[in-house]
Amino acid sequence: MVQKQRQDAAINALRMIPTKWAVIIVVAIIGYVLLQPQINKWFGLSLPSVASLVGDEKQTSQKKQEKFDSNEKTSTTKADSKASKAATEEKPDKDDSVNKAPTSQPRVSQPRDSQPRDSQPRDSQPRDSQPRVSQPTVGVERDSEKVHGFLTEIGRNRFESPAGLVYGPGSEEGHRLKHIERHLEDQPKRPGSHGVFEGDMHAFLVAIDDAYSRAKSGDKGTKKIQDEGSTIYEASFKKPIGFLGGQEGGRKRNPPLKQLRVVVRGNSLITAFPF
Numbered sequence: 001m002v003q004k005q006r007q008d009a010a011i012n013a014l015r016m017i018p019t020k021w022a023v024i025i026v027v028a029i030i031g032y033v034l035l036q037p038q039i040n041k042w043f044g045l046s047l048p049s050v051a052s053l054v055g056d057e058k059q060t061s062q063k064k065q066e067k068f069d070s071n072e073k074t075s076t077t078k079a080d081s082k083a084s085k086a087a088t089e090e091k092p093d094k095d096d097s098v099n100k101a102p103t104s105q106p107r108v109s110q111p112r113d114s115q116p117r118d119s120q121p122r123d124s125q126p127r128d129s130q131p132r133v134s135q136p137t138v139g140v141e142r143d144s145e146k147v148h149g150f151l152t153e154i155g156r157n158r159f160e161s162p163a164g165l166v167y168g169p170g171s172e173e174g175h176r177l178k179h180i181e182r183h184l185e186d187q188p189k190r191p192g193s194h195g196v197f198e199g200d201m202h203a204f205l206v207a208i209d210d211a212y213s214r215a216k217s218g219d220k221g222t223k224k225i226q227d228e229g230s231t232i233y234e235a236s237f238k239k240p241i242g243f244l245g246g247q248e249g250g251r252k253r254n255p256p257l258k259q260l261r262v263v264v265r266g267n268s269l270i271t272a273f274p275f
Contacts, residue, residue: 170268171270211233231265244257
């Protein structure tokens with residue numbers, strides 16, 4: 001009712017104004033309506049809207065507030081729905097992990113129950129009577145007595161050199177001493193190169209200790225390289241200590257070699273060969 005009275009009063013006022021000025025006022029009002037938002041945005045002002053001038057600001061703000069409340073209520077409902085759905089989807093995963101545990105357990109325990117450890121053939125005899133890895137002097141066929149005298153036994157199938165290198169089980173041959181023994185003979189059909197040491201096993205162990213000690217001390221003509229948890233020591237000798245074998249060595253007519261490479265992990269020897 002009040003709004004209608006205000007509109008009638010505005011129309012009556014315009015009728016009393018001359019036509020020329022009425023047109024100017026209408027054009028000004030239209031221009032104000034169009035430019036008011038941009039002026040506020042550009043200059044940071046807070047010019048009142050036409051609705052506020054005619055008393056509609058309160059109703060407009062109420063409509064905006066109602067719209068905002070409606071949107072907020074909708075977004076809250078959606079968020080609650082998503083949270084509820086996520087909680088529902090998470091429970092089956094936990095339940096499945098619990099339910100699957102008893103099913104997988106018998107599969108592991110079944111072989112153990114059906115075949116007790118005591119009944120297996122490998123345990124039927126004492127371990128000491130049949131060692132899986134032979135003693136170094138048994139595995140190393142060359143000059144076993146000299147090898148015995150050079151290395152000191154520090155444990156089961158573990159032997160230490162005077163320089164502190166430990167030879168123990170490992171490699172495809174079963175023991176590191178068996179592994180380095182392969183470098184006492186040429187393997188002409190082996191792809192690539194194969195460093196061959198010219199001498200017996202005892203002489204080879206002495207040369208390895210010498211190269212390891214000099215390279216560890218950083219002597220001239222030596223090198224130390226760190227490689228993924230292992231350490232590579234390289235040392236040169238005044239005279240040839242071996243020759244290049246394998247297929248590559250055969251193509252090059254087996255040139256002599258004066259360097260020795262020793263690979264260790266900690267103080268345990270991995271391999272050693274001339275290069």
